[in-house]
Amino acid sequence: MTYILSMKHQQATLETVGGKGMSLSKMLTAGLPVPDGFHVTTEAYRLFVNTNEIQPQIIDALDGLDPGNTAKLEAASLQISSIFTKGEITDELKKEITAAYQKLGNVPVAVRSSATAEDLPGASFAGQQDTYLNIQGESEVLNAVKRCWASLWTARAISYRLINHIDQSTVALAVTVQKLIFSDAAGVLFTVNPVNGDRDEMLINAAWGLGEAVVSSLVTPDTIVISKTSEKISSYETADKQLMTIRTAKGTEEVPVSDPMRQKPALTDNQVEVLTKLGKTIEQYYQMPMDVEWALEKNQMYIVQARPITVLPPQWKPLEKGVIYTKGSLAEHLPSPVTPLFATLGMDLINQATHILWNHMFEDGVQKLWPEHGAYTTINGYTYMSCRFKPFLLITKSFSPKSIRRTYQKSVERSNIAQKEFAAVVTEWESKSMESMSAEQLLNGVRTVFGTACTYFTKIQLCLPAALTSETLLTKLFKGTAAKAGVPDISVLLLGMDTIALQSEKSLYKIGKWVSQYPDLSNYLRITSAADISRQFTSAVPPPMISDELWTQWKKQIQLHFVNYGRTAYEFDFSNPTPQEVLTPTFESIKSFTTGQGESPLTRQAESKKRRIEAAKAISNQLNGPRRKLFLKLLGWAQKTAPMREDVIFSMGMGHPVIRLMLNEVAQRLIKKGALSQPDEIYWLKETELSDLVNRLDRGETLQDMTGTIPGCREEWKKNQSYTSPPEIPEKKKKNAHSNPEKPEIINGNTVLYGIGTSFGTVTAPACVLYGPADFEKFNTGDILIAVTTTPAWTPLFASASAVVTDIGGPLSHSSIVAREYGIPAVMATHSATRKIQTGQIITVDGKTGTVMIHEK
Structure with a gap:
């Protein structure tokens, strides 16, 4: 049996030295600057487990475990760890490990776990097992090896394998022992930008001292973005690096960074260039995006780990050159990824209505502004409003006297007329007998009602500016006077x-x-x-x-x-x-x-x-003369139009109940003919697929079973839901840490998100993340409501909420208005609260500073 292998040994395979060890050996063999060391192979782990008769005890401890039961997982882990602590390494194995360590010169080392099912292209086991830094002395190395073996059975590792159906009886752990780099700075390099998915960008995180503070998220590191093509720095965000990991006589500890060093860049431009070239070499060597841990000692760069990036966000790229995409207008009311039926049938009707509106607004300028994919389109499942970027044309057309008069005159009256017209269509279709209509008639009914809803929205778009403008002017001109009063x-x-x-x-x-x-x-x-x-x-x-x-x-x-x-x-x-x-x-x-x-x-x-x-x-x-007259006029205008803003948005979904009834009737008929198995599966069909089924259904023909395609569509939707969609494409370059919502600040170990405070007050309470109606049952009185955005239909939840936080929105959004009505704190435009916060976490919402602190402990 082979228990020890040198770092460059050809037998350093996945089976013998684990994923991490194999990767380090490959890079060292390829000439990359990897610190020398040796591997304690998986055979050594198996020898230890067998001689101490540990495996049967592990199986007993794992029997019947639920991967979601944290308490029982922790108890099982502690039980197994105790078994490993009591176990004895054989004399033969002790001699081999100490001999290999002596060859390194009895120097301080890093002792790293390396599992046989980690750092693979299909699964990420990052952080599942333990690493011990600054280990020196034969007995200390032996002890660290045992602790690494035991870390194969941490609660998080056991749970991960249960969830991913990995056979617990077949896993084994190797240990890599490397010379410790006394790093002046350290961090992580991603050969593809993991924030926005841009394949032509590399991203570096850097901080002072050993890299443990960075990988453990104990410090907010510098963030450097580099163009992979030009190898030039695109942006360098220097963070306030408050902590660093250093060596001590007994291992490592976190200490405060001295004031002069806290906001000093951790890497020079030349060091960034060296690291960039190493990253490109590693990516080319592995032929895949890589997550690389690095350390800098006396201007010498070392690679201490590299693993494939298993999950990357999609790229948020414009579909057309010269077109900008934003989450504004109707896209704000579609905060989640849309279903296939909406992305086809719904989006087509939205674009038809919007084209009529643009003709009305821009007349002959429409052709220069209208994108090839329409004014509304989906990117990675999310809806964006798009427009060809012709600023002069937009300005001249939008702010012409004719356009201004059309937008601001009789806005409330026009909104009331639009609501009545929409209501008449809804009432007409509600009164029809759905059972007596053909499937084609029902589908046409869906098109008619939703098309009217889209037309209604375009009409209220020409009414809403009055409410927004009146409140904005009132606030801007008289906020100071209000404070004095x-x-x-x-x-x-x-x-x-x-x-x-x-x-x-x-x-x-x-x-x-x-x-x-x-x-x-x-x-x-x-x-x-x-x-x-x-x-x-x-x-x-x-x-x-x-x-x-x-x-x-x-x-x-x-x-x-x-x-x-x-x-x-x-x-x-x-x-x-x-x-x-x-x-x-x-x-x-x-x-x-x-x-x-x-x-x-x-x-x-x-x-x-x-x-x-x-x-x-x-x-x-506080006012007199013309200013008082202006104040009263603006106040009257704002108070007249403010209710309109909420009312017209409330009415946007007026047709949805009858639309869903018609689609449900069609779905029930498709279920009877074997095309679907559940009514809601109809939303996972594209319009062309549904139209074909409807035509065949009315003709009495055999229908294709569509149920096999639906799970894939659902999975794609769930994957899209896990992404954080940017508010604008192309994305604007971030100038500082607070403007980058994907890189929240860490204060005293707690994550802090930044947004816009729109309703004053401070509340600390459990969070409840709600993506939509399916999540409402988990909301409890006193929870902090976390959502992408809200509409007037969400208002009943505000009565039970202690605060509200949204990804998008501003001071004049529905969430802000209702939060102020209820007197609860609100923070809008955090961009990623629904992805960064988990239900049940204790958070503090400060509506004055616009911050949300996630309490990690």
């Missing part, structure tokens, strides 16, 4: 307006008060979760404690509420269930009102009105 937040002038969303909340409040008259129903709501109430609501049979008559009355109350306020949507992609289908937020609100926990919207509105009147009077008293 003792009004710290001028937005109080626009709170408490009687919007449809507020009317809907008042309707739920009245239902809650109605419920309070009936002890049996009140008790039922009190002891039953909102999720269970939602499930039981569809049953004709009441719960045991409630009479048939009371159950019927209760259901009528809810149904009447939805008749009046149920025609809306959580987001514009019609594949998402509507509030009429996802009842949990509705019942959560009623529960809180019934039990007296929820604040009365009637009281809140009255108080807001009082503050509004008092604030207006206080500001007006």
